[in-house]
Amino acid sequence: MSKEEEYKEMFYAEAFEHHEELDKLFTVLEKNPKDNIVIDNIFRVTHTLKGNAMGLGFVEIAELSHVMEDIFSEVKSNRINLSEDLFNDLFKACDKLGALIDALKTSTKVSYKGIRTKLEVYLKKVRGTTDQDESPMDDTPLPDIAEGKPEEQGNEIVLEGTDTDEATPVEADLQPEQIETAEDITSEQQEEIEPESEPKEEPEQEEKQETSTKISFSDQVQIPVKKLDSLLNLVGELIIEKDSLIAKNIEKGSRGGDFSRLHRITSDLQYGVMDIRLVQVGFMFNKFHRVLRDVASIEKKKVNLKLEGTEIEIDRNVLKIMSDSLVHMVRNSVSHGIESPEERKKKGKPEVGTVTLSASNEKDTVIIEISDDGNGINPEAILAKAIEKGIVSQSFASQMTRTDILMLIFEPGFSNAEKITEVSGRGVGMDVVKRATESIGGKIDVKTEYGKGTTISLSLPSSMAVKGALLFEMAEQQYAAPLSYTEAVVSLRKKDIHKTNRGLIANYLDKTISVVFLSDLFKVENLNHVHHNGALFKRFDKVKDTEHKMDVLIVSYNEKFIGLVVDKLLQQKEIVEKTLSKPLDKVKLFSGATILGNGNVCMVLDIAYILRNLFRETVKG
Amino acid sequence: MEEKKEVQEVTLEEIKKEVSNAQETAAKSGTRIQLIVFKLAGEEYALPIDDIKEVVLTPGIAKIPQTPAYIKGVANIRGNIIAIMDMEERLNLVNKKNKAPGSYTLVIASEQFKVGILVTEVPNTLRTYSTEIDKADNIMQFSELDKECIKGVVKDGERLIMLLDIFKIMEIEELNKIVNI
Numbered sequence: 096m097s098k099e100e101e102y103k104e105m106f107y108a109e110a111f112e113h114h115e116e117l118d119k120l121f122t123v124l125e126k127n128p129k130d131n132i133v134i135d136n137i138f139r140v141t142h143t144l145k146g147n148a149m150g151l152g153f154v155e156i157a158e159l160s161h162v163m164e165d166i167f168s169e170v171k172s173n174r175i176n177l178s179e180d181l182f183n184d185l186f187k188a189c190d191k192l193g194a195l196i197d198a199l200k201t202s203t204k205v206s207y208k209g210i211r212t213k214l215e216v217y218l219k220k221v222r223g224t225t226d227q228d229e230s231p232m233d234d235t236p237l238p239d240i241a242e243g244k245p246e247e248q249g250n251e252i253v254l255e256g257t258d259t260d261e262a263t264p265v266e267a268d269l270q271p272e273q274i275e276t277a278e279d280i281t282s283e284q285q286e287e288i289e290p291e292s293e294p295k296e297e298p299e300q301e302e303k304q305e306t307s308t309k310i311s312f313s314d315q316v317q318i319p320v321k322k323l324d325s326l327l328n329l330v331g332e333l334i335i336e337k338d339s340l341i342a343k344n345i346e347k348g349s350r351g352g353d354f355s356r357l358h359r360i361t362s363d364l365q366y367g368v369m370d371i372r373l374v375q376v377g378f379m380f381n382k383f384h385r386v387l388r389d390v391a392s393i394e395k396k397k398v399n400l401k402l403e404g405t406e407i408e409i410d411r412n413v414l415k416i417m418s419d420s421l422v423h424m425v426r427n428s429v430s431h432g433i434e435s436p437e438e439r440k441k442k443g444k445p446e447v448g449t450v451t452l453s454a455s456n457e458k459d460t461v462i463i464e465i466s467d468d469g470n471g472i473n474p475e476a477i478l479a480k481a482i483e484k485g486i487v488s489q490s491f492a493s494q495m496t497r498t499d500i501l502m503l504i505f506e507p508g509f510s511n512a513e514k515i516t517e518v519s520g521r522g523v524g525m526d527v528v529k530r531a532t533e534s535i536g537g538k539i540d541v542k543t544e545y546g547k548g549t550t551i552s553l554s555l556p557s558s559m560a561v562k563g564a565l566l567f568e569m570a571e572q573q574y575a576a577p578l579s580y581t582e583a584v585v586s587l588r589k590k591d592i593h594k595t596n597r598g599l600i601a602n603y604l605d606k607t608i609s610v611v612f613l614s615d616l617f618k619v620e621n622l623n624h625v626h627h628n629g630a631l632f633k634r635f636d637k638v639k640d641t642e643h644k645m646d647v648l649i650v651s652y653n654e655k656f657i658g659l660v661v662d663k664l665l666q667q668k669e670i671v672e673k674t675l676s677k678p679l680d681k682v683k684l685f686s687g688a689t690i691l692g693n694g695n696v697c698m699v700l701d702i703a704y705i706l707r708n709l710f711r712e713t714v715k716g
Numbered sequence: 717m718e719e720k721k722e723v724q725e726v727t728l729e730e731i732k733k734e735v736s737n738a739q740e741t742a743a744k745s746g747t748r749i750q751l752i753v754f755k756l757a758g759e760e761y762a763l764p765i766d767d768i769k770e771v772v773l774t775p776g777i778a779k780i781p782q783t784p785a786y787i788k789g790v791a792n793i794r795g796n797i798i799a800i801m802d803m804e805e806r807l808n809l810v811n812k813k814n815k816a817p818g819s820y821t822l823v824i825a826s827e828q829f830k831v832g833i834l835v836t837e838v839p840n841t842l843r844t845y846s847t848e849i850d851k852a853d854n855i856m857q858f859s860e861l862d863k864e865c866i867k868g869v870v871k872d873g874e875r876l877i878m879l880l881d882i883f884k885i886m887e888i889e890e891l892n893k894i895v896n897i
Contacts, residue, residue, distance in 0.1 A: 328795060329795070331795070332795040570779075572778055572779060573778075616781075617781035617782065618781070619782075673797055675790070675797065675799075675830075676797070676799075676828075676829065676830035677828055677829045677830065677831075677886070678787075678799055678801075678829055678831060678886055679780070679783070679787070679790065679799045679830075682780060682782070682783060683782075684780075684781060684782050685780065688778070688790055688797050690792045690795065690797070694775070694776070694792055695776050695778060695792065696776075696777075696778040696789075696790045696791060696792050696797055697778065698778060698780060698790070
């Protein structure tokens, strides 16, 4: 589907709903013409519709809804009385609006000018007296988009529409409730996802729409994400039940094949439900035009946004979690990356910088890249800053590789900006981005060439529902470690592990790596205390037999390896990870939990957190 | 004659009862509320019935390292992962470290919190009136927890039942310490 068609589809689906809402609102209002809430709602809907239509160049719809909006602006300020005649005309206008929206599909011609003129007459009557009052509603304020987040799903057309809208300065006496209602729309729509399927033709519209009011149905349904989530939960439970059923029957001596149909159906069902949650990244990318424009105008830079791979599909929840981060990174690219037009000219670059948002698929992951053709990152400046801020010690700095240094920008408290600007924040920076990425099992990477530009790439799971994990046992309880962080599984004897002053080390593939007994880690109150009182040796010292073999999980994070000694390794399994709710939402050692075939809960280790903290301790220590 | 007297007495008794009933209803004119009453460390505590989603036999609990002692771990209750909390330890009612966990779990009805409270005996229900709840203002309060967690004291004949505010308890900052790790 081309970009334009995609917009049109989205507009159609929204407009269709708006029209139905209007129909309903008018009916309610007719019964109680003094209901201000309904009047406000009508005003809001017509305004949105107008903005959307204008942005996409559907002039007829825009004009008609504009007049209706004007009327209700006057109704709001009590200058028009809602007479019976007016109601009749409004209903007619509403029908026409519906016909016009339908006409997008059927390309029939709909004459709407008559009713429009009729409505304009009402307007002229009141406006004739207060002439200078040039339609104040044209300046309807937008929700503050400078701070706007792209998670305002499904609203981008509104933004763009109003972008091209009136540029008249905002009047001082703007009604605050308009802002509220505008925000209402966004939050309402936030919960919705756009099904990818195209809406098909409406039930055939007959020629004589003029007289009969028809009841029609859209072929798209909008489902609150909550319902989808609970559906997915149920599927997760079904899979668990299936697993336990199969496990029980294998014990009884039946072959696993007996359940192959059940297996297939549940897995089809699971992928089906997961598929519904997928949305095209384009829906979110498109919101960045506005984000970029705002930053660029504040920073007085000239920047273009280029979008690539907008058709790539990704779990809606992944996008939602990442949306703030993406906004942050795009802002960063403009405010830190792209140089001012003069500077660019001097360097022989085109005056207008480019920020590219691109998405691509790689197996089960989606890679989102934010790149700019700006100044790039200077590793030396980063390192100097990090030392100054005490993030790394001077002695450690000399050993750091270029990649290590670049990754420092993701450290908490590191903000390379010389000054705190309006745009790129107050110290909540790239560390938040990194944490968000890792919270969903993604990885982050920076490539930069000083003077030429920077690319930050995020590899994100395309679905958050299922992930591979390795199950192991600790103190007779099962735990899981995500496979994405697991390098290998080895068996070490006690004599393979050596004690140093701070911890344990062993050889793995000719590299020396640290070894930590997970049981020791579980016992310390706080990861900052791991080096106190030999906390890391406790379990090791208990093992007497030097030939005693231990299961070790080699996990990696940012090219750093650690061996985690567990009591017993079990099997590899696909798990449905659930995040922990309050009051456990801030437990750090675990990213979530899953339910096993036997109904028990199994905690999922947050490898990224553990390694990040263990290594930070060593850097500081 | 004998018989008749007896009959009369019964009616008298009934009349008395009715009168006292009427008086009682007049006194209990506040809104009717239903409570779930359970024992913690030998004393009776209660929660409004609407705060409780269900009462289940405590399922297998998976421990979570690096959390306070009163968080016993998490359990799978109808596909939801619920934090299991020991109220006796939470309210510092007992100090026993290795006591047997309660056999029943009261699952709290909340969108925000997924938490269950352990109790040893099957909880009962109690109907009462809002006027029967004494605000706990006159009780000594040593900590924020004391102040916030007891909404009032319900009198039911001889019984004194502490009405807990589970959501306040959950909100109190101490719980967030779980986390400062």
